[in-house]
Amino acid sequence: MTVLDQLLTGAMVKTALVGLVAGLAVYWLMHWRKTRKLPPGPLSLPFIGHLYLFKSTMIHEEIYKWTKKYGPVLSVAVGPFRFIMVNDIDTALEVLVKKSTDFVNRMSSYSVDIFTDGGKDIAFAQYGPTLRLHRKIASKALRQYMQGKDLENRVHIALQKGIDLLKTEKEPFDPALHVTSMVFSLLFALCFAESHDFQDPEFRRIIHIEDCLNEIFQSGLILEDYIPLLRYFPTKNFKQFNALVKEHKAFLKKKFDEHKDSFDEGNIGDLTDYLIQVRKEAEQEDKEDLLEQLTETHLIQMLSDIFLASFDTSRLTLRFALFHMAQYPDIQEKVYKEINEAVGTGRLPGMEDRENLGYTEAVLHESMRLATVLPTGFPHIATCATKIGDYEIPKGTMVIINHWALHHDPQKWDEVEKFKPERYLTEGNKLGPKPESWLPFSAGRRLCLGEMVAKPELHLFFAGLIQRFMVKFPDGVVPDLTPKGGMVVLYPPDYKLIFEDRLPKT
Incomplete structure (x- = not known):
């Protein structure tokens, strides 16, 4: 290489370095101008954001630690994606209630659109007339079919099946499938007026589908969601997601079609019948604007939302509550004593007993606080500059x-x-007003529809199980009930329990 070539090569390297530095300077300037008025946070690195700071999947816990330095409202970047994390109740209520219209929309992504048929559901739909109509219909349906004696009777049927199954367990076991089966059995009854044996193949298959979908959403579909080119070369994870979503929708479509074929407006027996009736009433009144918002796809997506609205909250909270009772036997005995005094052993606890079971309900509330199964809920999107x-x-x-x-x-x-x-x-051992910072179901315009179902069904399931069984860890087990999972869902740790029948053998 000649001296001239060396000089030219050196000049090219210097030019490239200057260009790189200039490019990074422009990037940082644009980044600073864009974020300078956002809430504070740790140093965010190009391309990876704050990923270098996260030491575990419990990102909600890691971020909360930052509040000691930066305050309760933080700007967080995960890769190239930035969001605001609110960590105190006053600001949370500002977002959810005081300025609810400013933050009422949901995020949209490729995978969410596949699951919701382009946002035709309730949980992920963008705010507007269609969502307001769907929430109104769903709320009315839930009040009609998921409260009072109807709910109590259906819970008792599912609970008794669970009790009969638990009685057959002679060795320590993981109660996850038993609890899931009870909750799912209730949902089948409410949505489809069906009663399934817990070993029924269809019943077990649908549980498996929902479990797998939860695991995929927990791990995330980052590549396909945010790199459109990769949708033409999907990962194995995404292929599995697509297959599971198709099977989930096919199951709901099958149930919906069966109900359409057997529909009798004089005999509305479940939630699916109710949704079909709403559509037929709009057809009879020839309301084209309503019919466009009540297509079969919309109705099946509403059914999917209702079917799953309280599923994870209920089954995971109930599992955590059982583990907490095994960990704190003195508290468990107080719950049992209250149930025994208010209800006895001759019948299962009912809806009318709730007002006399304040301590039992308080135990559930405390379990939901310590083990917040949906630690960050669903993200909100600002509808305007605010x-x-x-x-x-x-x-x-x-x-x-x-x-x-x-x-x-x-x-x-x-x-x-x-x-x-x-x-x-309260002083009279009654359940007092909800503590201000207890918010497992969110608040405001996007309040979880499952709340009105989850709270009474949880109470009946929990009270019925503690009425019948003493729940214990095997001898020698020193449990650590730290949840596992991540920002989306928290799961109980893997422990086996003993369910000791309290009723004397006859």
């Missing part, structure tokens, strides 16, 4: 409520890590 406190929030910004942080805020909860049911009770 503010959170003094921070400017651009239109389209994702805002996430850290419900786990609300439930572990030492400013709001004394002895925050201690299991204390008494914190929810």
Whole structure:
């Protein structure tokens, strides 16, 4: 190489380095201008954001630690994607209630659109007339079919099946499938007026589908969601997701078609019948605008939402509650004593007993606080340029409520890590007003529809199980009930339990 060639090569390298530095400077300037009025947070690195700071999948816990330095409202970047994380109840209520219309939309992604047929559901739909109509219909359906004696009778049927199965277990076992089967059996009854044996192949297959979909959503579909080119070369994970979604929709379509074929307007027996009736009434009144919002796809997506609205919350909370009772036998005995005094052993606890089972309900509330099974709920999207406190929030910004942080805020909860049911009770041992920072079902315009189902069904299932069984860990087990999972869902750890029948053998 000649001297001239060496000089030219050196000049090219220097030019490239200058170009790289200039490019990075422009990137940082644009990044600074875009984010300078957002809430604070740790140093965000190009391309990876704050990923270098996360030491576990419990990102909601990691972020909450940052609040000690940066305050309760944080700007967080995961890869190239930025969101705002709210970690205190006052700001959460500002977002969810006071400025609910500013943050009422949901995020959209490729995988969500596949699952929801382009946002025709309730949970992920964008806010507007169609969503308002669907929430109104779903709320009315839930009030009609998932409350009072109808709910009680259906819970008792599912609960008795669960009790009969639990009685056959002679060795320590993981109660996950038993609890899931009870909750799922109730949902089958409410949505389809069907009663299944827990070993029924279709019943078990649908449980498996929903479990697999949960695992996929938990792990994320980042590549296909955010790199469109890869949708033409999908990963094995995404292929499995597509297959499961098709099977999930095919199952619901089959049930919907069966109900259409046997529909009798004088005999509306379940939620599917009710949705079909709503559509037929719109047809009879020739309301074209309503019919466009009540297509068969819309109705099946509404059914999917209702079918799954309380599923994970109920089954995971119930599993955590059983583990907590095994961990705290003195608290379990107080629950049993209250149930025995209010109900006895001759019948299962009913809806009318709830007002006399305040301590039992308080135990459930405390279990839901310590083990927040949906730690960050569903993300909200800013519908306009707005503010959170003094921070400017651009239109389209994702805002996430850290419900786990609300439930572990030492400013709001004394002895925050201690299991204390008494914190929810009045002096008369009655359930008091809901604590301000207890928010497992969110609030405002996107309040979880499953709340009105989950709370009474959880109470009946839990009270019925503790009425009948003493729940224990095997001898020598020292449990660590730290949840596993991540930002989407928290699961109980893998432990086996003993269910000791309290009723004397006859």
